[in-house]
Amino acid sequence: MGSSIGANIRHLREQRGWSQARLAREVCQAARVCGEPVGRQEVSRWETGKRTPREWLPFLATALGVNVDALGALQKPTEPAxxxxxxxxxxxxxxxxxxxxxxxxxxxxxxxxxxxxxxxxxxxxxxxxxxxxxxxxxxxxxxxxxxxxxxxxxxxxxxxxxxxxxxxxxxxxxxxxxxxxxxxxxxxxxxxxxxxxxxxxxxxxxxxxxxxxxxxxxxGRETEGLALARAALNDAGAEAPPKARALYLDRVAWAHTKSGGAADEQQAMRALGEAEQALSEDDEGIESPVYLYWVDAGELKVMESRVYTELHRPLRAVPLLRKVLGGYDATHAREMALYLSWLAVALADANEPEEAAAVAERVISLGSDTSSKRVMERLRVILGRLRDFADVPAVAALLAEHQRSTNPV
The missing domain is CATH 1.20.58 (Methane Monooxygenase Hydroxylase; Chain G, domain 1)
Structure with a gap:
């Protein structure tokens, strides 16, 4: 019965959209006690079955708007939440x-x-x-x-x-x-x-x-990444500020792209469209947190272009990346190198190895001035892709030069 009570407490709490801390406060208020004899940790123990509410049961029932018997009732199996x-x-x-x-x-x-x-x-x-x-x-x-x-x-x-x-x-x-x-x-x-x-x-x-x-x-944890990206979007709800919702949807789009399932491409495109729609509502007077200052239309286009690159659709990716990079702040060397890395791969996919090699040289130059593992990983991806064009003189020269610089005699 203890596990049933815990599951029911959690179910009823989540139905109301309450956090564990909120339920703890409501219980204390129902019991008319001062201070915080019940806190978030105690609610967590009840919900996981590590502890039984016992004397708090009547106040839990009052706070959740049910009778005490309902807290211990077995629930019918439902679809996975x-x-x-x-x-x-x-x-x-x-x-x-x-x-x-x-x-x-x-x-x-x-x-x-x-x-x-x-x-x-x-x-x-x-x-x-x-x-x-x-x-x-x-x-x-x-x-x-x-x-x-x-x-x-x-x-x-x-x-x-x-x-x-x-x-x-x-x-x-x-x-x-x-x-x-x-x-x-x-x-x-x-x-x-x-x-x-x-x-x-x-x-x-x-x-x-x-x-x-x-x-x-x-x-390499694509399944977990997709589950968590969806959870972030669902937990925030429709009342999240426009910039925040756009960012969550961008993460969902990327997670679907990396998952690579049969339906993931369609889901990624849908999330990108919803992200753009969410950002378009940013002028409706809903204030976004200061930490989302960087989320704008340009950043959404970067994600869109990266999704197209990952899906091997260079005719869509290359124009988007060129447009964004044309107005990007050159002082942001790491981001510039990362965005250029996607352009290099997209150009290789478009069978433009000479131009891809030229862009790769810029990534190498920018990467030499930044201690970013992300940039180094992206450079590895570019060079791996360019090895398919090792017989092209510009590519061969780039690969040879990189080999000499990383393995000096």
């Missing part, structure tokens, strides 16, 4: 407070300082690669988690601190992934998803989950 982000959270709770209320008191001034530091790190990532930023990013993340766990603060300040942990985890995870530290990046992303969930910020959790899904799709 759409995955939710709760399934991707880390084991345990790395954000649980330590000796809550005994540390130094902090207020919104501290939160504002953190916001400025986090945004500064985002801007630095625009022009620097993961290898250059990984140490300061991880240092800032550890300090912020420590601050949240050990300081004394109000509930509102605590919620804002959790948001900053989530935002910092998003950029730190991205930086770690760019530095080739994929396991570390996944741990960081999952920590951030947990923080965003506790802060009840669905837009932020969707952004984090989409970034992790993107990494999974690019590192």
């Amino acid at each position: 759409v995955p939710t982000l709760a399934e991707f959270l880390p084991e345990g709770d790395p954000l649980s407070p330590l000796e809550y209320g005994t540390g130094r008191r902090i207020g919104m001034g501290t939160v504002n300082e953190l916001q400025q530091r986090v945004h500064g790190l985002r801007l630095a990532d625009d022009v620097l690669a993961g290898g250059d930023l990984i140490r300061p990013a991880l240092r800032d993340l550890r300090r912020t988690v420590k601050l949240y766990r050990e300081s004394s603060h109000t509930g509102e300040v605590g919620q804002q601190l959790l948001r900053q942990i989530g935002e910092l985890a998003q950029i730190a995870g991205w930086i770690a992934s760019d530095a080739g530290q994929h396991e570390e990046a996944e741990r960081i992303y999952r920590l951030g998803i947990s923080a965003a969930h506790q802060a009840e910020d669905h837009t932020l959790s969707g952004n984090l989950a989409g970034s992790l899904a993107y990494q999974m799709s690019n590192t």
Whole structure:
């Protein structure tokens, strides 16, 4: 019966769109108790069957709007549920407070300082690669988690601190992934998803989950990447800001593209169309989070062109990439190198090996000035594709020069 109660609690909570933290507060309110004798962790234990609510059952029933018997009733089997982000959270709770209320008191001034530091790190990532930023990013993340766990603060300040942990985890995870530290990046992303969930910020959790899904799709975990990309989109819901929804749909499109199933190409095209439609609604007065400053029509076109390249449709990919690259900020060397890498592959697919080799030379030049594992991986892909044209003089010269530079005598 305990497992039935747990499943029913989770089902009823998700029906209402509540987080575990929200249900905990509703239970305490129904019981008319002060403080937080029931918290998110306790609700999680009830739902997983690790603990039975017992004396809290009447208050749970009141909060969920059912009678006590309904909480223990066996439910008929249903269709497999759409995955939710709760399934991707880390084991345990790395954000649980330590000796809550005994540390130094902090207020919104501290939160504002953190916001400025986090945004500064985002801007630095625009022009620097993961290898250059990984140490300061991880240092800032550890300090912020420590601050949240050990300081004394109000509930509102605590919620804002959790948001900053989530935002910092998003950029730190991205930086770690760019530095080739994929396991570390996944741990960081999952920590951030947990923080965003506790802060009840669905837009932020969707952004984090989409970034992790993107990494999974690019590192041989296509099935997991697709499930998580869908979960991010579904969890955020239709009320997500336009830029956020466009980004989630872009991640879904890429995940379908990498999955490569019979119906995936059609699903990818559909998601790209929906992303464009979502972004077109950005002028309707719905404010998007600051961290989505980079999401615009150009970025959507980049993803569209990459999807076409991956699907070996160069006649669609090449014009899109040329148009985007024609107006791209040259100071963003890593992104320029990455986008050029897709152009090189698309040109090779279009049977234009000389032009592909010329673009590849630019990727090599830009890559020599950036410590990005992403760029190095894309260069490997380009050179592998160009080996099919090894008898073309321009390609042969490029391959020989690269061989000499990487294996000097």
